[in-house]
Amino acid sequence: MTEQVLDAFVTAVIEASDYEEMDRIYLKNRVMSRVGEEGLDAPVHQASLIALKDQLVELAVANSKIPDSMAAKDSLGAELMDWVTPSPSQVNRRFWETYRQSKEDAIADFYALSKHNDYIKVNAIAKNIAFETETPYGTIEITINLSKPEKDPKDIAAAKLAKASHYPACQLCFENEGYQGRLDHPARANHRIIRFDMDGHDWGFQYSPYAYFNEHCIFLYSQHIPMSINRKTFERLLTIVETFPGYFAGSNADLPIVGGSILTHEHYQGGRHTFAMELAPVEESFTISGFEAVSLGIVNWPMSVLRLQSDDKAQLIELADHILESWRGYSDPAVQVLATSDGQPHHTITPIARIRDGHYELDLVLRDNQTSPEHPDGIYHPHADVQHIKKENIGLIEVMGLAILPPRLKEELKQVQDYLLGRESSVASYHQDWADDLKATHPSITEEAEAEAIVRESVGQIFARVLEDAGVYKRTAESQAAFRRFVATL
Numbered sequence: 077m078t079e080q081v082l083d084a085f086v087t088a089v090i091e092a093s094d095y096e097e098m099d100r101i102y103l104k105n106r107v108m109s110r111v112g113e114e115g116l117d118a119p120v121h122q123a124s125l126i127a128l129k130d131q132l133v134e135l136a137v138a139n140s141k142i143p144d145s146m147a148a149k150d151s152l153g154a155e156l157m158d159w160v161t162p163s164p165s166q167v168n169r170r171f172w173e174t175y176r177q178s179k180e181d182a183i184a185d186f187y188a189l190s191k192h193n194d195y196i197k198v199n200a201i202a203k204n205i206a207f208e209t210e211t212p213y214g215t216i217e218i219t220i221n222l223s224k225p226e227k228d229p230k231d232i233a234a235a236k237l238a239k240a241s242h243y244p245a246c247q248l249c250f251e252n253e254g255y256q257g258r259l260d261h262p263a264r265a266n267h268r269i270i271r272f273d274m275d276g277h278d279w280g281f282q283y284s285p286y287a288y289f290n291e292h293c294i295f296l297y298s299q300h301i302p303m304s305i306n307r308k309t310f311e312r313l314l315t316i317v318e319t320f321p322g323y324f325a326g327s328n329a330d331l332p333i334v335g336g337s338i339l340t341h342e343h344y345q346g347g348r349h350t351f352a353m354e355l356a357p358v359e360e361s362f363t364i365s366g367f368e369a370v371s372l373g374i375v376n377w378p379m380s381v382l383r384l385q386s387d388d389k390a391q392l393i394e395l396a397d398h399i400l401e402s403w404r405g406y407s408d409p410a411v412q413v414l415a416t417s418d419g420q421p422h423h424t425i426t427p428i429a430r431i432r433d434g435h436y437e438l439d440l441v442l443r444d445n446q447t448s449p450e451h452p453d454g455i456y457h458p459h460a461d462v463q464h465i466k467k468e469n470i471g472l473i474e475v476m477g478l479a480i481l482p483p484r485l486k487e488e489l490k491q492v493q494d495y496l497l498g499r500e501s502s503v504a505s506y507h508q509d510w511a512d513d514l515k516a517t518h519p520s521i522t523e524e525a526e527a528e529a530i531v532r533e534s535v536g537q538i539f540a541r542v543l544e545d546a547g548v549y550k551r552t553a554e555s556q557a558a559f560r561r562f563v564a565t566l
Contacts (some may be wrong), residue, residue: 090103147259161268325429424443
């Protein structure tokens with residue numbers, strides 16, 4: 077006999093949680109209260125827990141228990157998956173009990189829970205388009221982000237009528253844990269945060285729901301305060317990579333244009349992924365007086381990266397702080413490097429920490445957020461001729477060599493491919509010059525796979541150019557000499 081969807085879901089909940097068989101009737105009644113009582117004897121479409129949840133959500137729509145909108149479906153879905161998620165106190169207790177025996181097992185268990193309860197949107201992430209491109213700087217990665225759904229028009233319309241709320245203050249606040257969600261704020265009923273102490277303050281460790289790379293996680297301060305790059309940043313990043321073995325940790329910059337998308341909440345990102353920048357070699361090494369225990373080198377990368385390596389954690393932090401303060405006050409007008417203008421600071425750093433082969437390592441990426449009439453979006457920002465591919469800020473993830481490109485490109489790149497194949501297509505106006513150039517250099521394309529490969533290769537090379545645009549010191553002899561002038565001041 078085919079199992080009915082309600083019974084199948086309740087069975088899956090009991091198997092995956094602390095609930096027991098005695099709880100079956102209770103669970104069935106609680107599910108019915110949320111999805112309605114009609115259609116629950118429907119046969120199972122797919123047997124996985126997440127698929128059963130999705131089927132119940134659609135029944136809730138059919139039973140008029142929730143509106144047929146993305147926000148309502150997400151909210152109910154998270155609520156249903158909360159039944160397989162232990163309470164925050166239990167999750168934390170189990171994490172730290174396991175951590176005392178094995179740090180790696182504790183992290184692996186929390187990651188598994190975050191996938192199993194659909195907090196990490198594994199099915200959605202699988203929709204992303206991802207490919208690699210060889211460049212002079214190594215193999216860079218391209219992701220067209222299709223996992224995070226576009227806003228539902230019905231939700232947008234309803235949001236205009238909804239009363240404004242400032243709770244939680246942002247999507248990185250602790251107050252998101254268990255939050256039901258609303259039209260303009262994601263559902264987080266199944267969200268859990270691991271608490272830990274860092275320099276005497278409460279911090280949290282969580283995964284990113286729409287992970288851009290393996291085990292993409294976030295380390296967030298318990299207080300809603302703006303991001304700031306300072307000496308404490310280097311101390312904390314190194315503490316994080318000690319506490320969470322195998323993970324890197326980095327921070328977005330703390331100024332507009334060169335910063336990330338959320339500058340209002342102190343946080344860092346990390347994960348278990350090797351980016352192209354990490355593999356990029358040091359092309360010249362230096363020793364700074366007073367910091368002899370630290371190896372300092374310029375990295376062969378399109379952006380301006382100083383790599384610090386040492387076994388002496390304290391001296392590493394001292395030198396990183398010295399470089400940050402020196403860069404904040406450094407100007408070299410000959411290469412359009414200005415510390416300030418009209419009283420506004422322009423210089424900061426994007427830092428990345430890791431432990432490599434048992435040694436501490438910090439990559440410090442020099443950033444400058446000047447604008448000009450020629451480059452109103454930012455002198456060290458994707459320039460206008462490449463914004464048809466990437467116009468958003470170059471944040472931490474892009475800095476390291478992983479492009480996160482907008483969903484529009486899925487169809488737009490297909491149109492360019494069709495154009496190369498001589499098919500009728502409506503190439504977006506901002507892609508037309510690029511499409512014409514590709515067609516001129518590849519006039520006789522006949523195979524779909526070849527057209528796709530050519531377009532993807534070009535996108536990868538354009539992203540490399542984007543990173544060059546974002547680099548303060550360009551890869552020219554003049555600019556690299558200027559980079560070394562800065563290093564000589566340290």
